[in-house]
Amino acid sequence: MKPTLxxxxxxxxxxYGGLKQIDGIGPNQEPIIEYSxxxxxxxxxxxxxxxxxxxxxxxxxEIFDAFKRKETYATTGPRIAVRFFGGWEFTKEDxxxxxxxxxxxxxxxxxxxxxxxxxxxxxxxxxxxxxxxPNGANIERVQIIKGWIDSKxxxxxxxxxxxxxxxxxxxxxxVNNATYDNSIGDPYVLTFWEDKDFxxxxxxxxxxxxxxxxxxxxxxxxxVVFGIDIPSYVPKVHQERAYTSAIWYNP
Amino acid sequence: xxxxxxVVLGLLIGLSTIVYGSLKTSSIINDKSxxxxxxxxxxFYFNNIDKENPYNIxxxxxxxxQIKKISIxxxxxxxxxxxxxxxxxxxxxxxxxxxxxxxGQQALIGSVLDINNVNIETVxxxxxxxxxxxxxxxxxSFSHIFFSNYxxxxxxxxxxxxxxxxxxxxxxxxxxxxxxPYQKNYSKKPFSFIMGHFGNEGSKSIFGSKKKLxxxxxxxxxxxxxxxxxxxxxxxxxxxxxxxxxxxxxxxYHENFMRVEANKIIDNxxxxxxIIDEINY
Numbered sequence: 001m002k003p004t005l006x007x008x009x010x011x012x013x014x015x016y017g018g019l020k021q022i023d024g025i026g027p028n029q030e031p032i033i034e035y036s037x038x039x040x041x042x043x044x045x046x047x048x049x050x051x052x053x054x055x056x057x058x059x060x061x062e063i064f065d066a067f068k069r070k071e072t073y074a075t076t077g078p079r080i081a082v083r084f085f086g087g088w089e090f091t092k093e094d095x096x097x098x099x100x101x102x103x104x105x106x107x108x109x110x111x112x113x114x115x116x117x118x119x120x121x122x123x124x125x126x127x128x129x130x131x132x133x134p135n136g137a138n139i140e141r142v143q144i145i146k147g148w149i150d151s152k153x154x155x156x157x158x159x160x161x162x163x164x165x166x167x168x169x170x171x172x173x174x175v176n177n178a179t180y181d182n183s184i185g186d187p188y189v190l191t192f193w194e195d196k197d198f199x200x201x202x203x204x205x206x207x208x209x210x211x212x213x214x215x216x217x218x219x220x221x222x223x224v225v226f227g228i229d230i231p232s233y234v235p236k237v238h239q240e241r242a243y244t245s246a247i248w249y250n251p
Numbered sequence: 252x253x254x255x256x257x258v259v260l261g262l263l264i265g266l267s268t269i270v271y272g273s274l275k276t277s278s279i280i281n282d283k284s285x286x287x288x289x290x291x292x293x294x295f296y297f298n299n300i301d302k303e304n305p306y307n308i309x310x311x312x313x314x315x316x317q318i319k320k321i322s323i324x325x326x327x328x329x330x331x332x333x334x335x336x337x338x339x340x341x342x343x344x345x346x347x348x349x350x351x352x353x354x355g356q357q358a359l360i361g362s363v364l365d366i367n368n369v370n371i372e373t374v375x376x377x378x379x380x381x382x383x384x385x386x387x388x389x390x391x392s393f394s395h396i397f398f399s400n401y402x403x404x405x406x407x408x409x410x411x412x413x414x415x416x417x418x419x420x421x422x423x424x425x426x427x428x429x430x431x432p433y434q435k436n437y438s439k440k441p442f443s444f445i446m447g448h449f450g451n452e453g454s455k456s457i458f459g460s461k462k463k464l465x466x467x468x469x470x471x472x473x474x475x476x477x478x479x480x481x482x483x484x485x486x487x488x489x490x491x492x493x494x495x496x497x498x499x500x501x502x503x504y505h506e507n508f509m510r511v512e513a514n515k516i517i518d519n520x521x522x523x524x525x526i527i528d529e530i531n532y
Contacts, residue, residue, distance in 0.1 A: 043301075079447070081432035098396075100430035131432040134450040134474045187475045188399055190429060 002046025007036060009060075010053045031063065070112030073208075073244040078133035080240075084111040084208045086247035088122040092192040095127050100190070103127070111207070112245040118200060124249060125194040128162065130210050130242075131187065137212040138185025140168050140239065144193055147246075148204035159209075162193040171214040175236045178216040178224040185213035205246040212240045285329050287322055295325045359520060360513045366505045371497075377504040378493045385491045385500070388441040391458060395480040396424065397431035404428075404470035404477035411467050411479070424467075432475070439486070450474025461485040 023031060033050070040048050052060050066072060073082050083101060087108025094103045104127055109115060115124055132139050142163040148156050167184040174180070195206070217238045223230045230236060293310045300307050313321070341347050378385065398404035407427045414420040433448040445454040453473025460468055460482050469479040493500065 083430075083432070096429060098426055098428050098430060129430055129432065131475050134448055134453070135446065182474075190399075 002044060004047040004049060005040045005045040006049050006051065007033075007040075009033070009050045010056075033063065034067075069110065070245050071110045073111065073242055075242040076240045078136040078212065078240045078242075080133055080136075080139075080210055080212070080242040081129075081131045082111075082208060082210060082242050082244055083127075083129040084244045084247070085109065085127045086111075086113075086115055086124055086206060087126075088116070088119050088124060090125045090127050090192060095129070095190045095192045100127065100129060109247060111247055114248045114250060118249075123195050123198040124206070124247075125192065126162075126206065126247070128189070128191050128193065128208055130163075130189040130208075132185075132212070137180060137215045137240065138165070138182045138187055139163075139189055140165050140185050140211045140213045142189055142191060143209045143211070144206050145209055146195065146197075146204060146206050148199070148202040150202060158197070160193065163189050163191045165213075171237060173214050173216055173237045175216060175220055176224075178221045180213070180215050182213070201251055203251060204249045206249075207246040208242075208244045210242040214239055285326055287325065292318060292321050292325055295328070296321055299324075356513070356517065359516050360509075366501065369501055369505055369508075371501075374497070374501050374504045375493060377507070378500045381503075382490065384503070385496060387486075387489050387491055388443075389458070389488045390439040390441050390486050391445070391461060391482060392436075392438045392440070392484040393457065393460075393480050393482045394424075394436045395431070395457075395478040396428040396435075397475070398428050398470070398477045398479075401470055401472070401477050404479055408467055408469055408479040427479075439484070449478075453478070457482075 037048060050060065073084075083104065085104030085108040089107045090103075094100070094107070097103060104110060108127070118124075126144065128142060128144075130139055130142050141161055144160045144162050146158050146160065150156050165185045170184050172180045172182075172184055198204075214237045217235055219230055219234050220236045222228070296310050296313075335341060396404075396407065398407065407423070411420060411423050411427070414423060437445065442454055442458060445457055449457060450473050453471065453475075456471035456473070457478075457480060460471065460480055464482055464484070467479055467481050470477040471480060472478075
């Protein structure tokens with residue numbers, strides 16, 4: 001039998017100013033407990049018990065439930081927020097309601113889950129909420145990437161732009177000063193999308209990709225701070241992004 | 252507490268490794284001979300077990316068969332180490348030299364000051380000098396409703412403020428706006444926390460609304476959109492009392508003392524060396 005690890009995690013985080021165990025601190029917003037669990041499993045522990053305060057119960061459970069549901073997404077660095085729900089009964093109006101999240105869970109499933117059984121003559125539809133990093137760059141576009149296995153058994157993929165800012169394709173980056181501004185793109189996106197190409201016989205998956213407006217690459221910031229020229233082969237501008245786990249359809 | 256325990260344990264393991272290492276019987280008789288003794292194998296076993304594995308057993312309880320296996324590993328390691336040293340590889344590997352420097356520092360500094368023996372008056376003086384480090388920041392509690400544009404936010408604010416029916420007003424508050432990616436209610440949060448959700452300018456506007464308590468006001472602009480907000484409480488930043496944070500200050504004092512003393516000890520040791528610097532700076 002593998003040993004059990006007991007983690008004392010009842011600290012108030014008073015000097016930190018919040019629950020440091022579940023705040024995103026890693027490069028992709030991984031919380032400390034994720035690192036703890038990873039290390040514990042690697043070290044041979046079979047069970048992990050967290051001792052927490054009663055008042056943190058809900059917050060901790062939400063995090064662990066999300067791990068179990070695979071309701072997770074990653075970013076290349078910025079704190080872009082994404083919510084992604086799939087179902088058969090969503091409407092465009094659902095995306096604009098204040099109880100967007102409740103509707104998402106009630107009428108559909110979140111990222112990482114399998115779509116419920118298909119209703120007659122239905123096509124899957126999706127609700128997506130994206131907000132930029134509150135201290136970062138605006139959003140240029142939101143995409144759904146669909147993958148499926150066709151009738152010949154071959155894997156296929158298609159990228160749908162489900163939201164594109166009016167000024168997409170433009171850039172405000174000044175590489176000489178390593179600056180950009182948020183005069184283009186949008187800070188917040190709520191959208192609804194239905195898969196018009198849906199084929200009920202094909203196993204499919206759908207995930208969301210979010211692209212920020214162009215910003216200076218980190219090497220460009222460094223080159224300005226240290227006054228060093230960047231080699232020509234190093235990109236000076238890039239688009240940070242977020243990508244969710246997939247919602248799956250099984251015929 | 253855990254952190255302290257780990258530091259002390261780490262220090263003990265480091266020191267015991269050094270002490271044990273210095274007492275061990277040498278495995279070298281001559282360049283091409285390897286002496287296998289119980290002491291050598293015990294040290295090798297101690298140094299190479301996974302210290303965090305709860306199933307570790309002491310060397311004394313190992314079977315002869317297990318000791319034989321350790322002996323084979325020991326001989327293999329010894330041969331490879333000698334071959335590496337013969338090629339001067341220990342001189343060029345940065346990990347080896349960094350680890351040796353780390354062990355050297357642990358051996359030099361040791362336990363200069365036990366945190367339990369810290370004089371409380373000294374700690375109090377440290378607190379007086381560093382008072383600015385012990386200030387609780389201003390914190391705010393508020394609720395907000397989020398909108399993507401100013402007009403919708405302003406219209407909703409007017410509706411809430413002109414609604415006299417309590418239930419209808421409550422419904423307007425609960426069902427207004429669009430979904431916000433973070434929280435709807437914030438309790439006793441400092442500026443740094445709010446900035447992570449509303450951006451710098453948005454946080455300034457929220458903290459700027461602190462004078463009107465328990466009234467819906469706004470709209471204010473954040474980096475994500477527009478908000479109408481109701482501030483329910485606000486506390487100015489305040490100096491913490493020494494008596495309330497003795498343990499915290501004591502720990503800070505100890506950490507600071509150890510850092511300063513460590514540098515002094517290392518500087519003293521450096522002064523015992525004759526440095527021949529051939530670089531023309």
